[in-house]
Amino acid sequence: MPAYKAPLRDIRFVLHELLDDSKLTVLPGYAEATPELVDSVLDAAASFCEEQLVPLNRPGDEIGSQLANGVVTTPPGFKEAYKAFAEGGWISLASDPEYGGQGLPKLVSFAVEEIICSANLSFGMFPGLSNGAYNALALHGSDELKSFYLPKLTTGEWSGTMCLTEPQCGTDLGLVRTKAEPQSDGSFKITGNKIFISAGEHDLTDNILHLVLARLPDAPAGTRGISLFLVPKFMPKPDGSLGPRNAVSCIAIEKKMGIHASPTCQIAFDGATGWLVGRPHKGMSAMFTMMNAARLGVGVQGLGIAEAAYQGARDYAKQRLQGRAPQGAQAPDKPADPIIVHSDIRRMLLTIRSKTEAARALALWVGQELDISLKHPDPAARAAADDLVALLTPIVKAALTDLGFEAANLGMQVWGGHGYIRDNGMEQFSRDARITQIYEGTNGIQALDLVGRKLGLSMGRLLRRFFHPVGAFIETSMAEPAMGEFVLPLAKCFARLQQATAFVAETGMKDPEAAAAVAPDYLKLFSYAVFAYLWARMAKIALAKQSGEEAEFYKAKLACARFYLERILPEHSANFAIIMTGKGALAGMPAEAF
């Protein structure tokens, strides 16, 4: 099993040096979230995850969650770890103190989630789903529902799910068939079968709150006729203790490629009692609250896997002796050199690392903007931050999960044949990471979200939230000679992004199919520009600190920046070229010829 230490120094670099998180303390409710407090929270999270969650990761994969007689048993140790996790307040880190939460910024919870996902992705699914349910209820639930249910989620006594998918509908939620019949007492009877329900049934909590998409009898067809319901596994009594079992049952769990410890359930609702969350037929927008938070969370999962894969590969590369460096023996006293001398090994490690550090900067940047969007006293500042989060959400989801899978496979490749052996733990990262590119909207759907929704919104208003600061940064930095090597590649990529954006926007107005055809490449090009921008900003900070006591840290930062900008960023030229071909060859083959 690869060792893992939370990358606290790099997280602190992003939080305190790149993002200056101290400015969050001026936001209402965040006064106490000083960098010092944040550091101590991160230290504690690191200890917990390294000590409690990492050791459960391999056995969790081998044993998996098991279903017998309708009861799901999580792998040994999960129940105890979950209890300690809840008691440590980790579930409610960014929840509202009014409902028992810690009230810390989302930014901090993003950093902690990365660590959890590096340590044990399957474990992280449980609190992740609870947080999604918490957010949906907190934003769309009635005061009655909120005051009753939210405290149970923040303590971790109860957990949550998102029940969207059905056998005939995944991406296309307009096809949802589950029915909700109004009852005289204001409740609803929910009937239907849901699939792919993560944490849909398990033994970690006393109760499970299902947030279920269903149709009311008078619902219009398609997505405009979907409502959101809260359906508890056990009917709670008014005092919060558990009443009778609701008509909700787990009829199967899926055998999957990875995340074996996370039970993926088929849940049957047989006239189960539920309550409406939000307004009738407005379930899609409530669902998007969960979904957008979940998409950012899934992006962070990719980041977590990437970091874990990096550490596993790096440790092996330093210790495995094989062959000699082309320039001559580097460890002449040993039978062979450590494989880190080989350029292909270095290339793979630096690819993971340079992308992972930029990905971390992106995730935490979006986390900070999320806090501003929720808490800033100035509505214009809130709106601006909200725009940026909306724009970057599909990029975080797609780019970071693609990275997670790529990193896992590069990490495995560093291990050679030993990476393919289950006990060594590297191949699990690949199997676990693979789902993140699929769930919460496939990465193809993220590209359509970016091109189809975000690009054109309010005449490109969202885009300007990114384009303006990047343009300004390039202009300022161009004047600094030392920044040339970092800012020129960014400027080239950014110019192409602007050109491609104009092309895609124009094309999309005439022919939505043509815009869709280049959407995946457009998302990739955009991601390269985002990463390049963050690397240039990080390089700027590091340039100024090369002679201090942490000189080695900043020099490594600059080496990674150079690697990314020189050896990774050129890949964007292919995406640019492909975008500019339009739909062309993609439309040239009739469906029956496939």
Next chain:
Amino acid sequence: MPAYKAPLRDIRFVLHELLDDSKLTVLPGYAEATPELVDSVLDAAASFCEEQLVPLNRPGDEIGSQLANGVVTTPPGFKEAYKAFAEGGWISLASDPEYGGQGLPKLVSFAVEEIICSANLSFGMFPGLSNGAYNALALHGSDELKSFYLPKLTTGEWSGTMCLTEPQCGTDLGLVRTKAEPQSDGSFKITGNKIFISAGEHDLTDNILHLVLARLPDAPAGTRGISLFLVPKFMPKPDGSLGPRNAVSCIAIEKKMGIHASPTCQIAFDGATGWLVGRPHKGMSAMFTMMNAARLGVGVQGLGIAEAAYQGARDYAKQRLQGRAPQGAQAPDKPADPIIVHSDIRRMLLTIRSKTEAARALALWVGQELDISLKHPDPAARAAADDLVALLTPIVKAALTDLGFEAANLGMQVWGGHGYIRDNGMEQFSRDARITQIYEGTNGIQALDLVGRKLGLSMGRLLRRFFHPVGAFIETSMAEPAMGEFVLPLAKCFARLQQATAFVAETGMKDPEAAAAVAPDYLKLFSYAVFAYLWARMAKIALAKQSGEEAEFYKAKLACARFYLERILPEHSANFAIIMTGKGALAGMPAEAF
């Protein structure tokens, strides 16, 4: 489980139309291998694999090969299928009739291997290893060894292995520790532990012939002191019946990410009796005979997985209803359109298909050149073909296995969440394909082979075997207006390959580390040029046949050509740009900073 039908029409296109395999009938021994005979062999192979091997693939993955008390049991059905496979003569398709083989061209066996690997990669490992052993013995064994052992391999009564890897050595075989002590009767006592031995122990054959790398007492250090030995599991009696068990045992099998039905064994040799194959200390060159054949075979594995993934994804995309086409409903009578209307689905399918058809053309082209290299009466023709095979072997291995894994993951992505479920069979392709990028020399090693060995050999003689015909093809085709859209992209890529080749060759002479640093990108650039060349050639054939009775086939071929050249080929520009940066940023980070 995804359905699979061997792509016989496309294989015939490559064999008869692109490669004109009828010209092989002039080679000694191949007179009977007419296109008609080849077609009937392929028909029979398709039936066998579709009916016998496909149904064993999913259960083989779930059950796996199991070790108990030193005995390995293959999954249910494997033994019967192997018997039928051997009786059908499939193992000995390209073996020498002198030893009971069918004597068909390698070209034909390559086509059949693709079909086997699509149907059941794990199953294909067993005959694949036997063929490797056959080749090593046929080329390096004494007449006595050959006449005794080869007939047992061609009938499939006995099987073979390649015992190279040890715990401390994989890529770096100079570190082999296994010992061989000469005995007075001319035999040797072999002692040592080997790992990662595919088909090292199983219940499919009566005996197993291990080809083992070991050191003689007087061996020089490193790879110059390695010899090759034949070590049977059971000592054969002079009449070919089985004598006593040799001191060879399987002490463990690995739990792996994929190819579960193929037992990956730890084999202990405890003073086992063996015989020298080839000359003392010349084991590495004999081993490379096995290895080069195995590398081509592994490339074909990648091709097989890619085709299977394509078919699985295509069938699902035509049947799964979800969402509507951006240009409006295409199946208005249904609740949603089949997902093949969505551009991202088409993009993924066309990516797999356009790469797979080029990959098939490449594999079979190399197969044909292999036949010429072995059989042509003119030594110059043999040498020229041998050069081309040597040049293209690392490209076949790396490009086709990268394709196999990419195709498997794209195919899974087409299935969305359902692709992640084991029973649906798509994720198995990803897990099975992943090892092909690692074994028989990681793809990073292939790049070093291309740049470090093949590029510089005899002042670029090998390169010219590819560059000259491509240059001539471009010149001829440029004159044909209809070929412009196909040949211009090729010409652009080829010009960059020539420029990059000059740069890498020059750099490599001054600084081998710098050449190594760009080797993976150079191999990729080379692969794009090879695929583009083959697509342009295939387009030329298809252009002339658009009005015949198979017009749809040729039109689809042209659509794929256009897709590849327009939407995939531009990726080479990134590799070119990265190559031209030299080692730069790759060397900028000291090992301790990782």
